[in-house]
Amino acid sequence: MYAKKLLEKLREEKRLSKEEFVYLLEHREEVREDAAAIARDLGNRYYGRSIYPRGLIEFTNYCKNNCYYCGIRAANRNVKRYRLSKEEILKACENGYALGYRSFVLQGGEDPYFHIERMEDIVASIHKRYSECAITLSIGELDYDRYQRLFDAGADRYLLRHETANEEHYRLLHPDSMSLEYRKQCLRDMKKIGYAVGTGFMVGSPYQTMEHLAEDLLFIKELDPHMVGIGPFIPHHDTQFRDKPAGTVELTTFLLSLIRIMKPNVLLPATTALGTIDPKGREKGILAGANVMMPNLSPVMVRKDYALYDNKICTGEEAAECCICQSKRMEMIGYQLDFCRGDYKELES
Ligand code: SAM
Numbered sequence: 532m533y534a535k536k537l538l539e540k541l542r543e544e545k546r547l548s549k550e551e552f553v554y555l556l557e558h559r560e561e562v563r564e565d566a567a568a569i570a571r572d573l574g575n576r577y578y579g580r581s582i583y584p585r586g587l588i589e590f591t592n593y594c595k596n597n598c599y600y601c602g603i604r605a606a607n608r609n610v611k612r613y614r615l616s617k618e619e620i621l622k623a624c625e626n627g628y629a630l631g632y633r634s635f636v637l638q639g640g641e642d643p644y645f646h647i648e649r650m651e652d653i654v655a656s657i658h659k660r661y662s663e664c665a666i667t668l669s670i671g672e673l674d675y676d677r678y679q680r681l682f683d684a685g686a687d688r689y690l691l692r693h694e695t696a697n698e699e700h701y702r703l704l705h706p707d708s709m710s711l712e713y714r715k716q717c718l719r720d721m722k723k724i725g726y727a728v729g730t731g732f733m734v735g736s737p738y739q740t741m742e743h744l745a746e747d748l749l750f751i752k753e754l755d756p757h758m759v760g761i762g763p764f765i766p767h768h769d770t771q772f773r774d775k776p777a778g779t780v781e782l783t784t785f786l787l788s789l790i791r792i793m794k795p796n797v798l799l800p801a802t803t804a805l806g807t808i809d810p811k812g813r814e815k816g817i818l819a820g821a822n823v824m825m826p827n828l829s830p831v832m833v834r835k836d837y838a839l840y841d842n843k844i845c846t847g848e849e850a851a852e853c854c855i856c857q858s859k860r861m862e863m864i865g866y867q868l869d870f871c872r873g874d875y876k877e878l879e880s
Pocket residue numbers: 600601602638639640641669670671672690691692694732733762763764765766767804839840
């Protein structure tokens with residue numbers, strides 16, 4: 532009963548205390564269906580039955596960081612490293628544009644080869660050729676000046692998951708060279724500059740507790756981002772977390788519902804990781820309140836090498852095949868892919 536009351540409070544007030552979130556998470560089976568129904572209804576109110584596809588271009592798997600969970604971390608000697616050239620990136624955009632995409636995401640490890648001048652040039656070239664398209668970057672931590680320069684070059688969105696909002700938990704997932712405080716500062720800087728900002732976290736990451744998840748939700752409330760990317764943690768065989776269990780569909784989808792209810796107009800992807808742990812994972816994500824998909828536009832020959840975790844799906848299909856497959860999947864559950872920029876909609880007062 533109390534869980535239902537809390538869900539109702541979240542719907543009305545758009546906030547709960549940490550203790551209330553923990554209670555709701557622990558008693559999620561009592562309210563899972565209700566939460567999904569409320570979340571779907573709110574999502575439909577803002578975005579209808581449209582699912583926005585973002586064409587994902589994973590342009591480098593080099594990374595100077597060593598996040599303990601990540602398959603492409605610097606210390607992993609078994610990764611076949613690759614970088615796409617500017618021409619290959621533009622080719623991927625051209626291919627995506629022809630398929631209808633009006634939103635591109637450039638994602639990569641933190642690769643010093645793609646220094647600021649190189650990235651500015653790439654972003655400006657995409658912006659010049661496809662001026663009506665949204666350009667999202669997901670290339671990790673930079674300083675204010677560099678974020679500003681990339682924004683000025685034409686990038687309008689940035690994804691940087693905070694990974695976990697709890698300091699101690701952050702320390703268990705990252706080496707000492709990385710800092711949660713700096714990551715949070717990056718997110719605030721991006722907002723100040725004017726990016727549409729996305730943050731997020733992994734569900735079921737090693738040592739994660741319900742209290743940590745409650746803190747993640749409170750951090751999202753405080754930051755008030757435009758996008759939130761959450762997906763299950765999935766172990767990678769070449770990391771120290773190889774034997775840790777993956778996150779679950781049921782907890783991930785419940786969190787998607789809570790995030791949608793807390794922030795009804797947020798852009799919320801049903802992630803590839805969710806589709807990896809369950810063949811119907813992305814559909815379940817949409818039915819829990821998600822409204823974005825990120826099909827892969829990277830050249831097929833490099834897809835397997837961008838292995839953040841084991842058994843990643845969609846590494847063999849050409850972009851066109853992915854489009855057909857995703858469209859069908861969405862239609863089966865009463866939604867459709869909408870190939871517009873898919874901008875954030877302001878909250879109705
Ligand atoms: N370098 C950029 C950054 O740090 O934001 C973007 C690339 S990074 C690989 C993108 C996201 O992948 C991370 O934010 C993390 O949440 C997710 N990720 C990494 N390893 C993962 C794993 N084993 N399971 C699930 N997600 C993972």
